[in-house]
Amino acid sequence: MxxxxxxxxxxxxxxxxxxxxxxxxxxxxxxxxxxxxxxxxxxxxxxxxxxxLGDMGSNLVSVSFYSDNPNEKFTYKEANGLLNEEEIGSPEVMKTKEVRTNVKTANSQVTGVNEDYATIKNLELTSGRFCSNVDVRFAQKVTVIGSEIAKTYFKNQNPVGKHIQIAGARYLVIGVLKEKGESLFGSADKKLFIPVTSAERLFKTDSVDLYYIQTKNTEQVPDVVKRTKQQLSQLFPNNKEAYTVVNQQQALDxxxxxxxxxxxxxxxxxxxxxxxxxxxxxxxxxxxxxxxxxxxxxxxxxxxxxxxxxxxxxxxxxxxxxxxxxxxxxxxxxxxxxxxxxxxxxxxxxxxxxxxxxxxxxxxxxxxxxxxxxxxxxxxxxxxxxxx
Incomplete structure (x- = not known):
């Protein structure tokens, strides 16, 4: 057979x-x-x-700061001091605040950033512009909003040029982000971005929780990590547990x-x-x-x-x-x-x-x-x- x-x-x-x-x-x-x-x-x-993680690039270094000591702070000025001429950096200071328009009132996440944040995070705009160096320098009350925020608080209107209240203060909407979707780090679609200096006043703190450093290429990352750790150890000699320096490629691996x-x-x-x-x-x-x-x-x-x-x-x-x-x-x-x-x-x-x-x-x-x-x-x- x-x-x-x-x-x-x-x-x-x-x-x-x-x-x-x-x-x-x-x-x-x-x-x-x-x-x-x-x-x-x-x-x-x-x-x-x-x-x-790949969207953020393998040439990115993240510095996280947290301390139980209220007198111990990592300021925006100190964070910028970690950069050299070839690098760009941006803080990310977040709080949940009441956001209001004549359409809706609700709590939303407000994030303090600088002019380089959009480049580092690969954020694109559908209208308007992102925060500028001038906005940060003079702590302007301006905001760039995510696509979901635009739909929620402005319905079918064009938000650019209109005002929105954040924790009782009036902010001018200068830009609307292109829809990006959910990610491991939350959704930019549901956030409002304001100059970090404005966030310091709004949040009543001058301490930065998270700071990103973007190098020109991946080969520079190990040197940047080493240099950053040395600088932070000098800033916080008695509390080396207060900060963490993460290589994005290591996180990806x-x-x-x-x-x-x-x-x-x-x-x-x-x-x-x-x-x-x-x-x-x-x-x-x-x-x-x-x-x-x-x-x-x-x-x-x-x-x-x-x-x-x-x-x-x-x-x-x-x-x-x-x-x-x-x-x-x-x-x-x-x-x-x-x-x-x-x-x-x-x-x-x-x-x-x-x-x-x-x-x-x-x-x-x-x-x-x-x-x-x-x-x-x-x-x-x-x-x-x-x-x-």
């Missing part, structure tokens, strides 16, 4: 007991579906994080490592489902061998070899696994499309993931089909014919 005849006979045998075949495949279906969906989610998270580990972990969890499915196939195939003892005896009596019997049952197990794997792949792809449509994640099922799922399905079929197949092939014809 050639391989094609064996496959045809295996399909005929499986179709003769459709419900049992479906239940046998169910574990493989769930396992492959889980592998594809969870691995795709892990890859989407990794891609999303890498994209967001760290997140890549974390998300890769997460993807492997999710795949391993889903692989357990495949293992359970394989055990289910072995159990059902063992039952099938017992039920078909007489059939095995007849086939051996008319000339079928032990190899023919082994191959027949092994092919049945592999066909079960591949059919279940195929259904699981289709369900996984369909589910990934649903998740993409319903969320901000752009999920794609890679060819590697599909090949992995198919390969694992075949492996499961072979490994867990061997025992029943061997049991069937070792039955003696006379004993098999005597079975009820």
């Amino acid at each position: 050639n391989i094609f005849q064996s496959i045809k006979l295996a399909l005929k045998q499986l179709l003769s007991a459709k419900f049992r075949t479906f239940l046998t495949m169910l574990g493989i279906i769930i396992g492959v579906f889980s592998v594809i969906l969870l691995v795709s989610i892990g890859e989407a998270i990794s891609k999303n994080v890498s994209s967001q 760290t997140f890549d490592s974390i998300t890769s580990t997460l993807t492997i972990g999710l795949g391993a969890i889903a692989g357990i489902s495949l293992l359970v499915g394989g055990i289910g196939i072995m159990n059902i195939m063992l039952v099938s061998v017992s039920e078909r003892t007489r059939e095995i005896g007849i086939r051996k009596a008319i000339g079928a070899s032990s190899g023919d019997i082994l191959r027949q049952f092994l092919i049945e197990a592999i066909v079960l696994s591949l059919l279940g794997g195929g259904i699981g792949i289709l369900l996984g792809i369909f589910s990934a499309q649903i998740v993409t449509a319903a969320s901000s994640f752009d999920m794609h099922v890679s060819a590697t993931t599909i090949l992995l799922a198919v390969g694992f399905s075949m492996f499961i079929g072979i490994v867990f089909g061997v025992v029943p197949a061997q049991k069937a092939s070792k039955k003696m014809p006379i004993d098999a014919l005597r079975a009820d």
